[in-house]
Amino acid sequence: MVREPSRKSPEEFLRQCQIQEEAATRGHLKIFLGYASGVGKSLRMLDEARRRKERGQDVVIGAVQDRMRPEEEALLAKLEVVSPLRIGGNAVMDVEGLLRRHPAVCFIDGLAYDNPPGARNPTRWQDAQELLCAGIKVIASINIQYVDELRAEVEKITGKHVDQTVPGAFLKSADEIEIVDAPPEEPIERTPEEAASAQERALRLSRLREIALLLAADVVDQQLNQYLEKHGIRQTFGAHERILVCVTPRANAREMIDTARLISGRFHGELLVAYVKQPRISAADKAALEEKLELARAAGARIVILEGEDPVQSILDFATQGGITQIFIGHSQRSGLGSGVWGNPVDKLLRGARGMDVRVFPQ
Amino acid sequence: MADTRRGRLKIYMGYAAGVGKTYQMLVEARELKAKGVDVVVGYFEPHGRKDTILKTEGLEIVPRKKIEYRGSAFEEMDVDAILARRPQCCAVDEFPHTNVPGSPRAKRWEDVQILLEAGIDVLTTMNIQHLESLNDQVYQITGIRVRETIPDWVVQQADEVVMIDLTPRALLHRLARGVIYSREKAEQAMQNFFRESTLVALRELALRETAHEVVHRTAFDGALPPAGASAGQAVAHKLLVLITPDPTSAMVIRRAKRVGDFLDAECFAVAVQPSGDLAGLPPAEREAIAQHLNFARNLHIETRILESSDVATAVVDFARRNQITQIFLARPKERHWSLNLFSRDLVQKIVNIAKDMQIVVVAEREPAAQ
Numbered sequence: 081m082v083r084e085p086s087r088k089s090p091e092e093f094l095r096q097c098q099i100q101e102e103a104a105t106r107g108h109l110k111i112f113l114g115y116a117s118g119v120g121k122s123l124r125m126l127d128e129a130r131r132r133k134e135r136g137q138d139v140v141i142g143a144v145q146d147r148m149r150p151e152e153e154a155l156l157a158k159l160e161v162v163s164p165l166r167i168g169g170n171a172v173m174d175v176e177g178l179l180r181r182h183p184a185v186c187f188i189d190g191l192a193y194d195n196p197p198g199a200r201n202p203t204r205w206q207d208a209q210e211l212l213c214a215g216i217k218v219i220a221s222i223n224i225q226y227v228d229e230l231r232a233e234v235e236k237i238t239g240k241h242v243d244q245t246v247p248g249a250f251l252k253s254a255d256e257i258e259i260v261d262a263p264p265e266e267p268i269e270r271t272p273e274e275a276a277s278a279q280e281r282a283l284r285l286s287r288l289r290e291i292a293l294l295l296a297a298d299v300v301d302q303q304l305n306q307y308l309e310k311h312g313i314r315q316t317f318g319a320h321e322r323i324l325v326c327v328t329p330r331a332n333a334r335e336m337i338d339t340a341r342l343i344s345g346r347f348h349g350e351l352l353v354a355y356v357k358q359p360r361i362s363a364a365d366k367a368a369l370e371e372k373l374e375l376a377r378a379a380g381a382r383i384v385i386l387e388g389e390d391p392v393q394s395i396l397d398f399a400t401q402g403g404i405t406q407i408f409i410g411h412s413q414r415s416g417l418g419s420g421v422w423g424n425p426v427d428k429l430l431r432g433a434r435g436m437d438v439r440v441f442p443q
Numbered sequence: 444m445a446d447t448r449r450g451r452l453k454i455y456m457g458y459a460a461g462v463g464k465t466y467q468m469l470v471e472a473r474e475l476k477a478k479g480v481d482v483v484v485g486y487f488e489p490h491g492r493k494d495t496i497l498k499t500e501g502l503e504i505v506p507r508k509k510i511e512y513r514g515s516a517f518e519e520m521d522v523d524a525i526l527a528r529r530p531q532c533c534a535v536d537e538f539p540h541t542n543v544p545g546s547p548r549a550k551r552w553e554d555v556q557i558l559l560e561a562g563i564d565v566l567t568t569m570n571i572q573h574l575e576s577l578n579d580q581v582y583q584i585t586g587i588r589v590r591e592t593i594p595d596w597v598v599q600q601a602d603e604v605v606m607i608d609l610t611p612r613a614l615l616h617r618l619a620r621g622v623i624y625s626r627e628k629a630e631q632a633m634q635n636f637f638r639e640s641t642l643v644a645l646r647e648l649a650l651r652e653t654a655h656e657v658v659h660r661t662a663f664d665g666a667l668p669p670a671g672a673s674a675g676q677a678v679a680h681k682l683l684v685l686i687t688p689d690p691t692s693a694m695v696i697r698r699a700k701r702v703g704d705f706l707d708a709e710c711f712a713v714a715v716q717p718s719g720d721l722a723g724l725p726p727a728e729r730e731a732i733a734q735h736l737n738f739a740r741n742l743h744i745e746t747r748i749l750e751s752s753d754v755a756t757a758v759v760d761f762a763r764r765n766q767i768t769q770i771f772l773a774r775p776k777e778r779h780w781s782l783n784l785f786s787r788d789l790v791q792k793i794v795n796i797a798k799d800m801q802i803v804v805v806a807e808r809e810p811a812a813q
Contacts (some may be wrong), residue, residue, distance in 0.1 A: 110610070204581060256610040259650065262467075286657045292653035300647040307640055317644040317806060318580045320651070338799070346705040348651055409800055427791065430774065430804055435583070435697070436775075440794050440802045 091232040108246040110256040111191075112221040116168045117284060117294035121221040121260045122148065122189050126221065129187050133159060142211070143173045143204065145189050155304040162186075170196045175207045178216070185217045191227030192244045194393040205246045221244060224292045237287050252299055261289065294348055305403075317403070320437075321349030324380070326395055326403045326429075328355070329365035331410040332443050333372040339441070340408055341379045349405075354398065356391035392425050396432045406437045450559040451460065454538065456656075458649040459642055460632075461623035462566035465536050469498035472534045472566060476502065485533040485565075486520040486551070502534075510543050517543040518798075522554045530802070532564040532712050539573035539591045551595050568576040572647035574598060575703035575742065579694050584644045586810030587635060595704060599641045599659065606653040611642035656706070662707040680708035681800070683767040685758055685793075686739065686746075687714070687723075688731035691773035691807060696739050698805045699771040711765065712739040712746045715757045719750030755792040762800060767799045770797060774806040 114121040122145055131141045141161040148156065162178050164171040172195050178186055193204040201207050208218050225234040228245040235241055251257065300321050323340045329331045337353065344351040353376035355369065376383055388394030399407055409429055428437050455464040465488070476482045484504040489496050505528060508521035519542050525533055535558075538553040555565050572581040574742055575592040582588050598604065609617075618637055619631050636642075684699045686692045696712060703710035714721075714732050721729045738744045751757035762770055772790055794802050 124592075256611075256612055258610050259606060259608040261606040261608060261653070292652045293650050293657065296608070297647050297650035297654065301644060304640065304647060305641045307643060311640075317584045317640075317647075319584065319644045319647040328799060342706065343702070347656075348654060383772060412795070426794065430790065433774075433806060435806055435807060435808055436597045438804045439769075440804070442798050 084284045085234070095107060102204050105213075105215060107215050108217040108256075109208075109254045110214055110217070110219045110252045110258070111251060112258050112260055113251075113292055113296055114221065115288040116225075116262045117223060118261050119260050121223075124150050125187055125189055126159070129159050129185075130155055132185060135177075140183040140186055141189075142178055142180070142186045143171075143188045143190060143193075146171075147206050158411065164267055165199075167196045167198050172199045173204055175200050175210055178211060179214055182214070183216060185219060186211055188218060188220040191220045191222040191246050191250075192242070192325070193254065194244045203244070203246075205250050220249070224288060227251060227295070230291060230295070233291065234288065237284050237417060241347070248295075248381070252302060254299065255303075257296050257299045259292055261293070261392050264427055276277070297348070317407050319328045320403070321347040321406065322400055322402065322404045323349060323350070323351055323382075323406045324395070324410060325353045325376070325408040326356075326401070327353055327372045327376070329361070329368040329370065329372070332441060333375055333410075334439050336408045336410060337372075337375050337379050337381065339439075340381070341407070350379040351379065352384055352402070353379075354384040354386055354395060355420070356386045356388065358391075392428045392432065395429065399433065399436060404436055406439060407433055408441060410441050411443045415422070447561045448561045448562050450561070451603075452555070453564075453566050453603040453605065454598065454601045455566070455607050456604050456653055457568070457570050457703040458572070458606045458645040458650060459614060459636065461614055462607050463616050464607045465492075466498060466569075467605075467607050468536070468566050468568055469495065469502070469532055472502055472532070473498065475532055479619060481531040483525065483528060483530040483533055484640040485525050485675070486532070488536045489621075491625075494622075503530075505533075510545050512543045512545050515617050515704070519543060519546050520551060520554055522547065522557050525558060526561055529561075529562060532566065533558055534566045538566055538567040538569040539593050541591050550591050550593075556597075565624045568599075569593065573651055574652065576697045576704070577648060577652070579695055580648065581645070582606050583808035583810055584648070587636065594742050595700065598656065601656070604653055604656040606649060606681060608646070608650075611646060613640065614642060659771070680706050680768045681766055681767070682708050682710045682769045682771060683758070684710065684712040684739070684744070684771045685715075685754075685763050685773075686712050686735045687729040687734060687773070688735075689773060690731070691805075692731075692807055693738055694807060695771050695773045695805045696735065696742065696744065699769075699803075700742050700744060702769075702771075702803075708769075710744045712736065712744050713749050713758060713761055714746075715749045715751050717750070717752040720748060755789055755796060759793060759797045762797065767800060768783055769801040769803055771803045771805055774804050 093257055100281055112121050112125055129139050129141060134207050139159065141156065141159050143164065144156065144161070162174050163180055165174045166172070173188065188204070191205050191208060195202055195207070201210065210221055224230050225238065225240070225242055226245050227247040227248050229390065231242065231245055232266065297320075304317065304319070321344060323338045323344050325333075325336050327336070340351055343349070353373070355373065361369070373383055384398065386394040395407070398404070407429065409426060426440055455468050457464040472482045472484065476810055482501060482502065484502050486507065487499060487504060505524050506519060507518035508524070510517045511666060520535060522758070532581050535551065535555055538552055538555065542549060542551060542554070551704070556566060560658055571577065572589050573591055574595060576595045578589060615633070615637065623627060623629065623687060624632055626667050682699050682703045684696050700710055702708070714736060718726070721732055724732070739746050744767055747761070749757045749761055758770065761767070770793065772793060775790055
């Protein structure tokens with residue numbers, strides 16, 4: 081909404097330099113994210129490899145799945161494969177061979193593999209990292225159950241434990257992430273028991289789909305912010321709900337934080353709680369405030385401490401820059417947010433909050 | 444009886460033209476046919492895309508119906524012909540399409556309802572920007588006010604919503620190679636809708652919306668709680684929207700409905716008039732309010748006209764009587780703040796007298812400067 085031609089803080093400037101430097105040397109990483117096996121990631125990847133090759137790109141296959149369907153085999157036959165090494169009976173991606181061959185693009189079907197002892201790197205995602213550092217573009221696939229941070233959550237749903245994982249940070253470093261949301265093949269139900277178990281399976285799969293879609297959305301959101309930063313654009317798109325709860329020592333924080341948590345949870349949004357530092361604050365107020373911030377922490381909110389002579393303006397500035405879509409404020413936060421000099425803070429906030437909703441809470 | 448079973452609706456959701464929605468829909472239609480399901484194509488928009496056209500080969504296409512309008516011939520989906528043909532499953536492209544005047548129904552999604560009611564399963568395609576409750580957010584992202592929208596309840600009825608994903612970069616490559624549009628149209632598109640930042644933001648919107656649709660479909664009748672269902676579960680929320688002649692009323696209705704849907708809360712809308720009806724109003728105002736009330740009803744919001752000359756008091760009294768927990772109002776226009784006009788007073792007055800409930804002041808979303 082607000083566009084400011086690159087007026088940056090030193091931190092922002094450094095960050096931008098870093099982004100540009102990394103982009104210049106590091107290979108491009110693209111990830112196909114699936115929510116279960118059998119959704120067709122391998123086929124989609126190999127098909128992309130074929131299309132890229134047909135367009136004249138220098139494409140090799142670095143790793144494939146152990147078991148392949150006939151249509152995947154057929155695609156693979158048309159592509160150059162750098163054969164894996166055999167270490168102790170295990171197939172290990174030949175990183176050295178790939179670096180020597182140095183293709184423009186390397187496809188890795190299945191990122192979550194622990195390499196056996198004696199391999200160049202302990203895990204396959206580190207193999208991929210090495211290729212990226214050498215400036216090779218990597219296109220890789222993974223299922224959410226193998227994402228380290230999601231493993232426990234997925235395990236609760238599927239009841240299946242996996243040992244080999246990839247850190248979420250590696251996925252989030254991807255330049256592109258694409259979700260494979262095709263429905264898995266449905267088993268044919270014959271008996272009521274089969275129908276019931278099919279329904280249960282459908283439930284499990286939808287939870288997994290939700291997790292995968294949200295992970296992709298988070299990566300996309302991060303990319304959007306980087307893009308805007310890179311181009312010096314400050315604006316809010318509102319694709320991601322971001323709720324900012326304003327607390328003061330005497331605010332009725334519980335209802336605000338509960339509601340914010342409910343709404344941000346349902347919208348899969350972000351929850352932030354802001355406090356504007358007051359110059360003279362009594363010990364009682366200090367304790368009350370700490371209690372409120374504790375509530376906020378328990379709700380999983382990101383706490384923001386703001387400073388500024390005019391508290392409402394500080395909140396508005398932060399909200400505009402931080403892409404906030406909803407501000408929550410208590411009805412009688414008049415004393416807490418510096419009334420008198422600046423007027424009724426609720427009124428002032430309503431007046432100043434352009435392009436975002438303001439939710440006024442009863443006290 | 445098997446005949447009365449409602450057909451299943453499956454939506455292929457995308458975020459822009461060219462991501463592969465129609466292609467995927469046709470791939471699935473072919474797979475169903477191979478499995479022995481009686482599938483037809485009810486409507487297909489080729490857009491000159493070769494790969495997609497290839498996928499219709501071997502599928503039965505029900506001929507379109509020709510409709511004359513102002514001396515020109517238009518073609519629409521022939522619902523009667525499909526009903527007469529009675530397939531098990533019908534693929535219908537471009538769910539949000541508006542039919543040419545003179546068609547039996549105004550919207551293609553209404554045509555689809557007829558097919559579903561007849562027990563025919565429907566596969567269909569749409570982009571996220573056509574979802575009614577996201578209209579203002581889409582305007583904020585793209586600067587384009589989408590006119591062809593689908594009420595959220597229609598999408599919520601779908602048995603399955605599948606996200607057809609493609610990275611914006613890949614989409615831009617497709618566009619540049621002329622796969623999606625002719626070269627001239629592609630260049631124009633890249634200036635408008637197909638800017639990378641716009642595509643990234645729309646895609647994020649589509650991913651989050653599909654995630655929501657996915658759990659919403661299963662969470663509340665299943666044993667697994669949805670990811671966001673932890674806090675504040677005990678409070679049953681009820682939302683109220685104040686409708687005025689101002690055009691921002693539509694935005695407040697959309698926003699409240701969206702929040703209501705996400706919170707599983709009931710939503711009401713009221714207009715306040717001294718006479719209790721719209722008869723005494725100047726024609727423009729009367730029409731505007733009637734239009735907003737109608738819009739709310741189309742989104743399945745219950746509406747009421749309250750009889751009072753004191754808007755704020757009437758709204759708050761109604762809210763208290765009906766256990767409303769949140770009132771949604773439009774943010775007064777910029778100039779009204781300084782001039783202390785009616786709408787500013789109204790918001791302040793409601794905020795001041797309704798100290799027992801949450802007041803949500805909804806601001807207009809302005810498109811991002813590019």
